[in-house]
Amino acid sequence: MADTTERPLLDRLASKFGPNIVAPVIAAVVAIAVSSLTLLAGGYNPVRAFTEIGKVLWSVESLILILNRGAWYYVAGVAVAVGFKMGLFNIGADGQYRLGALFAAYFGAKADLPPVLHVPYIVLIAVLVGGMWAAIPGVLKVTRGVNEVISTIMLNFVATGISAWLLGNYFRREDGTLLTATKVIPISGRLPNFNRILSSIGLGLPKGSVLQGYIVIAILVGIGYYILLFRSRFGFELRVSGENPAAAKASGVNPKRMVLTTIILSGAIAGLIGIGPLLSDPTHYKYSDQFPFTLGFTGLSLALLGRNHPVGIAFAAIIWHAIERGTQPLTTKGFPQEIGKILQGAFLLTAVIVFEVMQRRSQREAVRDAAVKSSVQVEAAPA
Amino acid sequence: MSLQTMTPSQPASLRARWSEGRNLALLLSVGAVALISVARLISDADRLTSSTTIGTGLRLAVPIALAGIGGLYAERSGTVNIGLEGMMTLGTVGAGYAGWQGGPWWAIIGGIVGGILGGLLLSLATTTFGVNHIIAGFAINIIGSGVARFLANVWFTTDEAGAAGGSITSSPAIVGDLGRFSVPILADGPDLLGDLEKKGWFFLSDIAGVLKGLTKDVQAETLIALVLILGSIYVIWHTPFGLRLRSAGEKPSAAESLGVSVAKMRHIGMAISGGFAGLGGAVIVFAGADQYQQDQVAGRGFLGLAALVIGNWMPAGVLAGSAVFGYALGVANSLDSGISVRGLILAVAIGLALLTARAVIRGRYVEAAIQATVGALALAAYLKVEEVNNQFVYITPYVVTLVFVTVFAQRLRPPAAEGHPYLKGQSL
Numbered sequence: 044m045a046d047t048t049e050r051p052l053l054d055r056l057a058s059k060f061g062p063n064i065v066a067p068v069i070a071a072v073v074a075i076a077v078s079s080l081t082l083l084a085g086g087y088n089p090v091r092a093f094t095e096i097g098k099v100l101w102s103v104e105s106l107i108l109i110l111n112r113g114a115w116y117y118v119a120g121v122a123v124a125v126g127f128k129m130g131l132f133n134i135g136a137d138g139q140y141r142l143g144a145l146f147a148a149y150f151g152a153k154a155d156l157p158p159v160l161h162v163p164y165i166v167l168i169a170v171l172v173g174g175m176w177a178a179i180p181g182v183l184k185v186t187r188g189v190n191e192v193i194s195t196i197m198l199n200f201v202a203t204g205i206s207a208w209l210l211g212n213y214f215r216r217e218d219g220t221l222l223t224a225t226k227v228i229p230i231s232g233r234l235p236n237f238n239r240i241l242s243s244i245g246l247g248l249p250k251g252s253v254l255q256g257y258i259v260i261a262i263l264v265g266i267g268y269y270i271l272l273f274r275s276r277f278g279f280e281l282r283v284s285g286e287n288p289a290a291a292k293a294s295g296v297n298p299k300r301m302v303l304t305t306i307i308l309s310g311a312i313a314g315l316i317g318i319g320p321l322l323s324d325p326t327h328y329k330y331s332d333q334f335p336f337t338l339g340f341t342g343l344s345l346a347l348l349g350r351n352h353p354v355g356i357a358f359a360a361i362i363w364h365a366i367e368r369g370t371q372p373l374t375t376k377g378f379p380q381e382i383g384k385i386l387q388g389a390f391l392l393t394a395v396i397v398f399e400v401m402q403r404r405s406q407r408e409a410v411r412d413a414a415v416k417s418s419v420q421v422e423a424a425p426a
Numbered sequence: 427m428s429l430q431t432m433t434p435s436q437p438a439s440l441r442a443r444w445s446e447g448r449n450l451a452l453l454l455s456v457g458a459v460a461l462i463s464v465a466r467l468i469s470d471a472d473r474l475t476s477s478t479t480i481g482t483g484l485r486l487a488v489p490i491a492l493a494g495i496g497g498l499y500a501e502r503s504g505t506v507n508i509g510l511e512g513m514m515t516l517g518t519v520g521a522g523y524a525g526w527q528g529g530p531w532w533a534i535i536g537g538i539v540g541g542i543l544g545g546l547l548l549s550l551a552t553t554t555f556g557v558n559h560i561i562a563g564f565a566i567n568i569i570g571s572g573v574a575r576f577l578a579n580v581w582f583t584t585d586e587a588g589a590a591g592g593s594i595t596s597s598p599a600i601v602g603d604l605g606r607f608s609v610p611i612l613a614d615g616p617d618l619l620g621d622l623e624k625k626g627w628f629f630l631s632d633i634a635g636v637l638k639g640l641t642k643d644v645q646a647e648t649l650i651a652l653v654l655i656l657g658s659i660y661v662i663w664h665t666p667f668g669l670r671l672r673s674a675g676e677k678p679s680a681a682e683s684l685g686v687s688v689a690k691m692r693h694i695g696m697a698i699s700g701g702f703a704g705l706g707g708a709v710i711v712f713a714g715a716d717q718y719q720q721d722q723v724a725g726r727g728f729l730g731l732a733a734l735v736i737g738n739w740m741p742a743g744v745l746a747g748s749a750v751f752g753y754a755l756g757v758a759n760s761l762d763s764g765i766s767v768r769g770l771i772l773a774v775a776i777g778l779a780l781l782t783a784r785a786v787i788r789g790r791y792v793e794a795a796i797q798a799t800v801g802a803l804a805l806a807a808y809l810k811v812e813e814v815n816n817q818f819v820y821i822t823p824y825v826v827t828l829v830f831v832t833v834f835a836q837r838l839r840p841p842a843a844e845g846h847p848y849l850k851g852q853s854l
Binding site for chain 1: 506508547551555556557558560561562564565566568569571572573575576578579580725728731732735815817818820821824825827828831832835836
């Protein structure tokens with residue numbers, strides 16, 4: 044009805060490509076602009092810095108690293124996104140996977156099982172512990188009305204303390220070394236990697252590169268998330284609860300049970316995050332104080348950037364680690380590598396702002412369209 | 427009708443409420459000391475009330491209180507501030523740079539400026555663009571840490587900074603001190619309190635130890651913080667500005683109908699919030715080696731948030747919460763902390779027993795049950811463990827907060843419109 048040429052550029056782009064494409068593109072442009080200006084202000088040449096980033100990224104090694112790390116990030120993003128979908132802020136994914144990984148590492152290294160059982164056994168422990176830790180804020184919320192943002196923030200610190208205490212006093216391996224770490228997971232408990240398959244079809248990887256088998260788990264998590272959320276009754280109820288709790292309740296959804304199930308599900312998926320480094324990364328295969336921490340917070344960023352969509356989160360995960368990988372060697376080239384953090388931060392903040400602005404515009408437009416339609420009906424109605 | 431005429435600040439009632447609050451605070455503090463001295467006698471944890479423990483606790487409580495009061499300004503004006511941690515981090519790097527360039531007073535200013543910039547960035551996202559407050563605050567934490575690291579790399583790796591001891595993770599040391607003060611006669615000179623403390627008498631020596639810890643070698647930044655916090659109580663509760671600020675957080679549509687610009691109030695609230703958090707960052711800089719160090723905030727922004735929550739969004743509550751957290755950390759940092767912490771756990775068990783009795787008398791059985799359970803756990807821990815691992819001290823403030831919000835969830839009252847983005851003309 045409205046003349047498209049009169050509408051602002053943002054709306055036209057949004058209606059052509061959809062806000063989920065336009066917003067990240069705008070955010071990326073702003074993030075690059077902000078970090079370029081920051082570099083300029085610091086006395087660096089942004090064009091040369093970004094050329095260096097491009098050079099680093101343009102290699103098979105980088106691609107492999109981004110896929111490996113991106114898979115961990117992806118699972119973290121999905122774990123948080125499940126909560127977001129029904130309006131729950133699971134800031135506690137960090138503590139959930141930390142404890143899950145610690146228990147899985149300790150009991151996984153102790154067990155003597157055939158490979159077909161060993162891997163599922165370790166995964167099960169991580170998932171159970173993650174889910175149980177997430178049940179605490181869930182129970183507190185449904186029984187006492189405690190806001191999950193507060194409780195999960197507190198529980199993250201508690202998990203950090205407990206895991207450090209358990210690792211230092213009970214789960215530590217006693218082999219005389221100074222390293223504070225659990226025993227290494229035996230080969231039967233590890234996930235196979237892709238190197239042999241790739242070289243058998245003629246795609247030999249560069250020396251030292253390993254394409255981790257965990258990618259399969261990440262893909263399965265993504266497919267599972269899609270089916271559960273967008274193709275199942277439970278997922279429908281979950282999404283309705285998130286978008287309109289009153290409507291969900293009126294149509295028979297038990298809100299308390301929904302909250303509890305969702306946050307436990309979120310924690311269980313979070314438990315899977317630590318499986319990546321634990322079962323698939325040759326530099327780990329154990330839980331130590333060098334274990335990759337704070338992946339839960341990365342997951343929060345990725346769920347936001349990917350709009351809780353299984354494909355969106357995948358793109359976000361890849362871009363997120365591409366920024367980290369690309370900026371990592373910058374210091375040796377004479378640029379501050381911290382520019383990567385600014386890129387990420389500006390990207391995230393701009394993206395959430397643009398999403399918000401576009402959502403408001405489309406809501407306003409819907410209201411206006413509805414008003415126009417009803418006035419047309421009134422005019423057309425016989426007097 | 428203008429808002430001024432609505433300000434409920436009759437001098438008489440004001441004075442009455444002040445003295446009422448003061449009596450309550452005094453009663454609670456004396457009660458707490460009595461409780462701890464009983465625990466000290468039973469458990470032989472003599473450092474629980476030593477002046478060094480209390481002094482350390484005070485120094486550790488100040489940044490938490492500053493963050494908490496910062497959070498209070500933000501949340502009273504209607505914005506949830508999860509970004510305190512990031513603002514404090516910006517404060518540390520600002521203080522490190524300005525202090526290295528211009529001395530300790532500039533460090534204070536640099537810290538405040540850094541925090542304000544973080545606060546304004548958050549209110550740009552939440553107030554101007556209406557982004558969800560939790561999401562935006564979370565983004566501020568990421569940006570704060572990133573910007574701080576970037577600036578540290580740019581500022582502290584130059585040849586000049588390197589010669590002064592700077593590096594990518596730390597600034598050159600700030601030369602000079604803001605000063606320390608001891609109250610003469612009581613804590614210094616004849617040191618009467620110190621003499622009494624050494625006697626080891628029940629309760630009296632404990633009181634003396636606490637008072638000496640609070641009056642000996644008090645750092646100037648502690649006094650500045652105290653003045654600003656007490657001033658904040660007056661500003662938020664007894665000035666027209668404070669009323670407008672709070673109205674933006676309670677009922678923005680009503681505030682707007684009386685001509686208050688909700689957006690302006692929320693921007694100002696966030697700027698002050700960031701300023702307080704940044705000042706907290708500067709205090710952290712002085713508490714360490716007088717230099718910016720990477721990641722030195724270490725969760726104290728979140729502790730401030732916790733103090734705000736258990737303080738029920740009231741300034742006196744925030745102060746009490748920060749004091750409890752600071753004290754717990756002070757005990758954890760004292761010599762033979764394992765024994766002290768064990769004593770503290772006994773004090774918690776006794777205190778919870780008293781609270782349980784109170785809740786039963788008042789007919790609050792759910793509260794009583796939760797308190798009794800936690801108290802029993804504390805008692806079991808006390809009886810079973812010889813020395814408590816420091817990791818448990820580290821998690822104490824967070825567990826306290828969790829238990830507190832669980833017990834009092836229904837009686838905590840955050841600002842009504844907190845966390846809701848408000849657009850002009852909306853009905854909220």
